[in-house]
Amino acid sequence: MTAPAQAPQTAELGRARPRKEDARLVTGQTNWTDNIVLPGMLHMAFLRSPHAHARITSVDVSAARQRPGVIAAFSGADFADEQGSLPCAWPVTEDIVIPDHPPMATDEVRYVGEAVAVVVARDRYAAADAVEAIEVDYEPLPPVLDIRTALDEGAPKVHEAGNKSFVWPFANGDIDAAFRDAPVVLERTYRQQRLIPSAMEPRAVVASCVGGEFTLWSATQIPHVLRVMLALVTGIPEQNIRVIAPDVGGGFGSKLQVTAEEVLAVLVARRLGRPVKWTESRSEGNMTVHHGRDQWQRIKIAADSDGRIRGLDVDLLADMGAYLMLVTPGVPLLGAFMFNAIYKMDAYRFNCTGVFTTKMPTDAYRGAGRPEATFAIERIMDDLAAELGMDPLELRARNWIRHEEFPYTTISTLVYDSGNYEAATEKAKELFGYDELRREQAERNARGGRDEHGDPVRLGLGVSTFTEMCGLAPSRVLGQLAYGAGGWEHAAIRMLPTGKVEVVTGSSAHGQGHETAWSQIVADQLGVPFEDIRVLHGDTQVAPKGMDTYGSRSLAVGGLALVSACDKVVDKARVIAAGMLEASADDLEWSQGRFSVRGDPDASKTIQEIALATFAAHNLPDGVEPSLDSDATYDPDNFSFPHGTHLCATEVDTETGMVKIRSYVAVDDVGKVVNPLIVEGQVHGGIAQGIGQALYEEAVYDEAGNLLTTTLADYLVPSAADVPSYVTSRTESPSDNRLGVKGVGEAGTIASTPAVVNAIIDALRPLGVTDVTMPCTPERVWRAIQTAQKNGSAS
C-alpha cells in the first residue's frame, strides 16, 4: 500500500466545532417524518398477528370499512399480486434458504407483530379504532423459539424448507495442530441476548403517488438503498421513485432496512390515489423494528503455558428470526473476521449456522456482528488470564500485534493498516489508575471482599482491548462475501457564483453531524470558510447517488469521496486560474483557497474569484467547460480498523447482586479526528449502549412467542441515572487513507459490553463465579454467586 498523503494543515481538521445542525434541533424546528402533512393525507394503522406462528384461515375487513372516517381496509390477499417479497441483499452462501417474505402476511404468520391487515382512515384515531373491527381466523401452529433445539429432528418448522438457513464456515491455519497437546485449552459458551435498537424516533413513513411518480418520506438510514429496493420489490420503475429521509432521529442499524410498512405505504398510496402516513407506536416498534444480536457462541481457545495463543475455534448459532431481512444473514459474518481481534495466533476456525425462529427477524444493530465477536474473545481472554494466573492486560500484551508489525495480515486474512495497542493501553491504565485499583482490590479481597466501610461490596476491573473493521467497505470484498451491492460512496461539490459551496453527499446522516464535519473537510480542501458551505443529503432527488450510512462508513468512505471531489474542483479551477493570471497552469501554487503564480505572490486568484469567472464564462481558455462542479465516487481499498482500550471498575454488592460502575476509561484510536466534539459524543453514546447490553437490556419472548418487552418500561434503555460519567481520551495512529481517518460510530458499543462484564466477573472470581448471562441484573448476579458458593468452587 502507498503511504498516506500528508493531510492539509489548516484550521478546520481537528477543530471542536459545535454543530450546524443543532440550530433547528434545539429550537424544535425539525422536520421529522411524522411532522409531514400533505393535502388529503390519510393515516394507516396495521392489524398485527397476536400469534407467534399460525395459519391464516380468513381475514374479513368489511366491518372495518364501515367505521366512521375509514376510507379503505386491506388484507394481505388484496396486495398479493403487487407486494412482492421483502428483500435480503446478502445471500451469504449459494444454498442459503431465503423464504418468501410478503410485506403483509397472506397464508401464515411467523412472529407476533407481523402485519396482517391495514386500515386507512382520515385520522390516526379513526384508523386505530377500525383495526379492532377486523376479523381474522387463525389456526395456531407450534412456535419455534430456541435456536439450540430448532435444528433437532422433529422440531416444528418455521418454514417448509426447515429451520436452517445457512452454514458459513471459515478456516485458516492448522486448527487441529493448534489444539493438539496445547498446555491450556478453555471452552466457553456465551449468550448474546436479543436486543431492541430503540432509536428515540419511532419509524414513520409518508408516501404519495402523483401521476405515477412516487415520493416516499421515511425515517430511514438508507434512502438510496431503499429506492433501489422499492423498485425491485414493487416493479415501479426506479426513475419514478424519490425517497427522502428528512430529519431522522437515530437509527443504530434499525433504520438500515426495507420494511413492510414502507412498501405498503407506497402501494396503498397508489391504490387510493391519496398520500398516506404511518407512524409506529413504541409498543408496535418494539415488536416489529428488527432486533439485534441473539446468538449462542461456543468459543474454544488453545494457548501455551506462557499465554501465547495457539488457536481459536468458534461455533456460532445465530437467530435469524422468522425471515431474512436486508442484511440479516450477513451480520454474524461481520463478526467472523473479528473473533481473532488484535491477537496473533496460529490457527482459526469459524462456523456459523443461521437458524429460523418464530420471532422478529434480527439484523444490523450498532456494531453488527463485531460487538458479539469482541465480547466472546475479550471474555475468554480474561478467563485465560485467570487460568494462567496472569494479569489480563499482560496476557493481551503477549499476544497483540505490536505497533511496529503493521501492516499486519491477521489469521482471518484482513490487513490491519495501523494501530498502536501499547500506546492506547498505557494511556488507559494511567487515566484509570489501574495499578492503584488492583492494589485496592487485593486489599478488599484480603478483607473477605468487603469495602472500607465493611460492606460486602467487591471491586472488579474489566478490560477490553478491542478493534473493529469499519468503513464498510471495499466493493471487491463485499463481492467475495456475496453481498448484493458495492461499498463505495459518492460526493459532489457545486461551486456557486457567489463563492459559496454546496456539498452533496450520498451518506445519509441521522444524528452523526455530517453537515458540520463535511463542512470542515471541504473548508480545508477548498480553502473556503466553514460558514460558506452547505451540506445536502438524504433525498434521492438532491443527492441522487449514495450508499448511505451504517458500519461506521460515513467519514472513512463518504469523507474520502469528498476529498476526491474537491481535488477535481481544484484541478478545474487551476486551468481557469491559469487563464485569468495569464500563466502556465504548472506555475500555479494552490494553497488555502488561492492559486498564486510561483515567484509572484501578488499574482493570485481565490477560488471564489475563479468561481465567479467560471459562472460568467466570458474569458475561459479554449475548450474549457464553464463549470467547477465535480463529483467523485470513492471505493476504499481496505476497511479501517479503529481500536482502543476500555477499562471499567465495578462495585458489586455480593448480598444484593447490585452492580455499580465506579469508573470508566475509554482510550480510542480512531485515527485522525475531524471534529473532537463529535468523536467524543459518539464514544459516549456507544459506551452507554454497550453498558445497556451488559446490565439492562433484553428482548424477552415468553414460551408462546409473545414479546414481553414491548414498552420502555419493560425494555430498559438506560437513563442518565443508570450510567456513569466516562473519562475519554485518544491516541492517534492514522489510517492508510488521505484523511488518516477510521470511523467511530460503533467503537464504544463494541468495546464497552465486555469491559463491564469482565469487571463483574473480575469482582466475583474469588467467589468462583466465571460467568453471568447478560444482562447482568442484580438477580442474575446474585444467583450466580449462590450457585458458585453451592458448588463450593470459591478459591
Place this chain on the structure above:
Amino acid sequence: MEISVTVDGARYVDNVEPRMLLVHYLREVAGKTGTPIGCDTSNCGACTVLMDGVSVKSCSVLAVQANGASITTIEGLANGEWHPLQRAFHEQHALQCGYCTPGMIIAAADLLRDNPHPSEQEIRAGLEGNLCRCTGYENIVRAVQRAAEEGGTS
C-alpha cells in the same frame, strides 16, 4: 369539547375529542411539531412540555386537562435569543439526532427552576424520566451544569 389553551404565548380555541392526548393536540391541531413523541407509556420524556410552568409529559395529559392552561414547548422557550439551556446543549454537544432534545431541555429547565445549582448526581436523577439513545448523557449533564453556572433558568 371546546378548550382554550395558550401555547407559546398564542391562544388557541379548538374542539377536541375528550380522549385526545395533549401531545397530539399540540402537534396535529395547534401545528406545534417541535414536541415529538417517543413512546406510548410516558417512559421516554421526549414530549415533555411546561404546563403552567411545571414540566409534564404531554402524552400523559389529555388536551381537555390543559383547558385554561399555558403551555410552553421547545418552540416557545427562546426569548429573542436562545435560552441558556439551548445554547449550552449546542456548545456542549449535548445532542446528536436531537429527537429527545426538546423534552430533555424542557425537563432540564424545570430541574433548574427547582434546584438552580444541582450536583451531577442531582442532574442525573432529575433527568431520569427522559431517555436519550445517542449521547450517553455525559454531555447533557455538562450542558445542564453549564446552563446552571450561567444562572440559566430564564
